[in-house]
Amino acid sequence: MKHTQNTISGKITWRSPSNIALVKYWGKKPIQIPANPSLSITLSKAFTEMSMEFEPVKEEPGLPALEFLFEGRQQEKFEKKIAGFLNSLYQEYPILKEYRFKISSSNTFPHSTGIASSASSMSALGLCLADFLSRTGRMEPDTPAFWQEASGLSRLASGSACRSVFGGFVIWGHHPQLAATSDKYAIPVPFEVNPAFREMKDAILVVSSKEKEVSSRAGHSLMEGHPYAEKRFETALNNLMELSRALIAGDFDKFVHVTESEALNLHALMMTSNPSYILIEPNTINIVNRIRRFRKETSIPACFTLDAGPNVHLLYPAADEIKVRKWISEELLAFCEQGRWIDDEIGKGPKRIN
Ligand code: 2P0
Numbered sequence: 001m002k003h004t005q006n007t008i009s010g011k012i013t014w015r016s017p018s019n020i021a022l023v024k025y026w027g028k029k030p031i032q033i034p035a036n037p038s039l040s041i042t043l044s045k046a047f048t049e050m051s052m053e054f055e056p057v058k059e060e061p062g063l064p065a066l067e068f069l070f071e072g073r074q075q076e077k078f079e080k081k082i083a084g085f086l087n088s089l090y091q092e093y094p095i096l097k098e099y100r101f102k103i104s105s106s107n108t109f110p111h112s113t114g115i116a117s118s119a120s121s122m123s124a125l126g127l128c129l130a131d132f133l134s135r136t137g138r139m140e141p142d143t144p145a146f147w148q149e150a151s152g153l154s155r156l157a158s159g160s161a162c163r164s165v166f167g168g169f170v171i172w173g174h175h176p177q178l179a180a181t182s183d184k185y186a187i188p189v190p191f192e193v194n195p196a197f198r199e200m201k202d203a204i205l206v207v208s209s210k211e212k213e214v215s216s217r218a219g220h221s222l223m224e225g226h227p228y229a230e231k232r233f234e235t236a237l238n239n240l241m242e243l244s245r246a247l248i249a250g251d252f253d254k255f256v257h258v259t260e261s262e263a264l265n266l267h268a269l270m271m272t273s274n275p276s277y278i279l280i281e282p283n284t285i286n287i288v289n290r291i292r293r294f295r296k297e298t299s300i301p302a303c304f305t306l307d308a309g310p311n312v313h314l315l316y317p318a319a320d321e322i323k324v325r326k327w328i329s330e331e332l333l334a335f336c337e338q339g340r341w342i343d344d345e346i347g348k349g350p351k352r353i354n
Pocket of ligand 1: 020021023024025026032038118119157158159160161216217220266306307308
């Protein structure tokens with residue numbers, strides 16, 4: 001074994017939440033550079049808890065450099081994916097080669113709900129790796145450099161994951177009008193959010209838990225040569241500024257308009273890709289129509305957004321929780337698979353567990 005001063009072993013645990021984009025990341029350049037900036041809300045209850053045990057590599061032939069357990073069971077598919085990811089980092093972080101890792105991961109949300117887990121799991125991985133790097137002397141823990149590195153590593157594992165490293169409203173991707181933004185890592189929004197938006201709820205309405213037919217990876221690549229690509233990237237830049245202005249001013253009308261338009265834009269891009277595909281289902285539309293009707297009838301600024309799938313994220317101010325929850329039970333759950341939904345809300349971001 002190559003002997004360095006880095007002969008420590010230990011265990012790192014992080015809890016990291018999922019996030020939902022309001023302005024969507026759809027389309028990318030190598031390596032994991034977004035075609036346009038995105039703006040998300042970090043969630044609270046839908047999270048991954050990941051532990052990473054590490055020890056220096058010993059000269060024991062046959063011992064793998066990585067072992068990965070998901071909910072207590074060995075998971076070859078993920079293990080291969082993470083091993084490939086670690087491999088891709090060797091050049092920049094050669095110290096990784098000197099250690100073996102045992103990673104155990106579990107989610108609070110059942111994987112049968114069709115809720116994307118890559119944002120929470122890959123941000124948990126980015127945080128564990130950044131923590132490992134700080135323990136082996138690369139940077140001080142919990143400094144701006146630490147969070148930047150954690151977000152950057154998460155991004156390399158899965159683009160949307162880099163936003164989960166921070167709580168509240170988060171931007172990933174360079175915007176020419178927002179100086180601190182970067183393509184390489186996410187940052188909390190670089191402005192004061194109006195108190196009206198600080199307590200937002202997200203009811204995740206599970207329309208279908210089936211695995212989707214076209215992966216996000218394939219979806220991103222279909223943006224290359226997409227007939228509407230240029231217009232889309234321009235629209236996203238404008239929408240990000242509009243949404244930022246709404247968040248600063250406490251303007252719910254503008255927030256609702258931009259958020260719903262972004263969700264429909266995303267799915268319109270899928271429907272106009274070559275080949276085209278459709279991820280929404282009849283009950284997605286049933287819920288969307290009812291949300292719009294409820295908003296009109298009650299003046300409660302409830303709105304929807306969609307991820308790359310048929311499930312609906314219903315966003316609304318926490319102040320309206322009692323009325324909205326009653327309406328969800330009475331009207332919306334009929335369109336959910338086995339009445340399933342997740343009662344989530346805006347969260348403070350990841351947490352190190354000792
Ligand atoms: C987003 N999505 O902004 C967009 C909107 C889904 C819909 O980013 O290839 O899993 O790992 O970078 O982040 C989903 O794609 O893709 C996604 P990779 P990712 O959240």
